[in-house]
Amino acid sequence: MAEEDEALLEHVRTHGPCDWSSIRSKGILPRTGKSCRLRWVNKLRPNLKSGCKFSAEEERVVIELQAQFGNKWARIATYLPGRTDNDVKNFWSTRQKRLARLLRAPLRGRSSRSSNAKAPASSLDPSVTENLQCHQGSCHDHVSFLGTSSSGHCWASAPLMEYQVAAGIPHDQESSAFFSFEGPLPLQAVPQLPLSDGEASSSNAALFAPELPFDQPPYHLLDFPGLSERCNIGPGFVGASAMDDLAYQELLPIVQPAPTPMMLPFFGMECGRDA
DNA sequence: AAGCAGATCAACCGCATGCAT
DNA sequence: CATGCATGCGGTTGATCTGCT
Incomplete structure (x- = not known):
């Protein structure tokens, strides 16, 4: 190998x-x-965060972007420096499995892991659980709602409180303990991102996502000044191929020195490409 | 220490897309 | 315009790791 x-x-x-x-x-x-x-x-590829768990901030970004883009892992990965589409996909898959297991377990009470795993079916109203999936990870303040769109499943994000209201879960001490608020708040701090044509969000997304203009480039998610100018990438989106090109630039100095390397905080790598 | 379940990682597969011919 | 090829992407699966009982 x-x-x-x-x-x-x-x-x-x-x-x-x-x-x-x-x-x-x-x-x-x-x-x-x-x-x-x-x-x-x-x-x-250089500068990959292999073997490094998703940080709370990265989780937050993935959740927000998944709610907006759907399962566009490659696109989501372009917003996460050092992460591949496979990383994001695996992260989400793991998260979904965990949440599915949580939904099968009682939401009430603060039982141990083992008791959760072997617990009977959820006490939630089946009509709710059928169409509702709850996200619970290190960003404990957030849940997402599964809806459908013309392109398939689509997620909408909502604060935990709304999920609990929708699911009929009393926001009492026990449930609050179960969904402890440990992650950075609020999630709404992550801005809405541009949607291209045909990427209409679901009706559920419309319910919970604040209406923000979709004309901002993604750089404000994670500070990354100068990429579009330096690397000749159009505003609003950093394509996967651009990521590969940048990674290639990392290898180039081995065979030919790159002119005036520039530090790129977003990728954590140097980019010497001429604009 | 052994067995088990869940989590994580890596890779394969099929399909979609873009491009050259 | 049709076809074939290369590439990219998302879904899925199997192997391995980790933590718990």
Whole structure:
């Protein structure tokens, strides 16, 4: 595996993060171009936060962006420095499983993990639980509502209190303890992000998402000055390919010095590309 | 210490999209 | 315009790790 990784890195150094299919056609590795690209994107790309858990802030961003974009993991990942679409996808999947388990367990009471796992079905009204899923992670102040749109499932975000009201859960001491407020507040501090055509939010999203203008670039989520100017990326969106290009720039100095490297707080890497 | 369940990670697969011919 | 290829993306699965009983 280490030899294959080195061969992959060498290919990227000389050709850039493209022409993946030539890796097999040239006999460099007995792997498909897709497989090579995946390995590069998920493991070998510079500045990845591999083995590092999602911070509360990252979780918060994922929740908000998932509510707006749906399961557009690659797009969401562009807002999270050092995270891949696979990371985000796995994070969300884990979260969903955990929440599904929580919903099967009683929401009332502060039972231990083991008792939760073996608890009987939720005491919630079935009509509520069928269409409602509750998010509960390190951002304990937040839940999301599952609705549908023309493109499939769509999530809308809401403060915990609204979820509890909708689910008929008394906001008493016990439930508050179960959904303890440990994360940074409020989630509404994360701004609404631009939606392209056809990415209409669900009616549920309309219920809970504040109406904010969708004309702001995403940089205000995490401070990242100068990317669009330096890297010739249009305002409003940092594409995945742009991420790959930036990662490639990280490798370039090995074979050719990049002109006047510039620190990019968003990615935590240097970008010497000419605009 | 062993067994188990849940969490996490890595990779594969199928489909969609864009581009060249 | 149709076709084939390369690439990107999302869903899914299996392996491994971790913590609890």
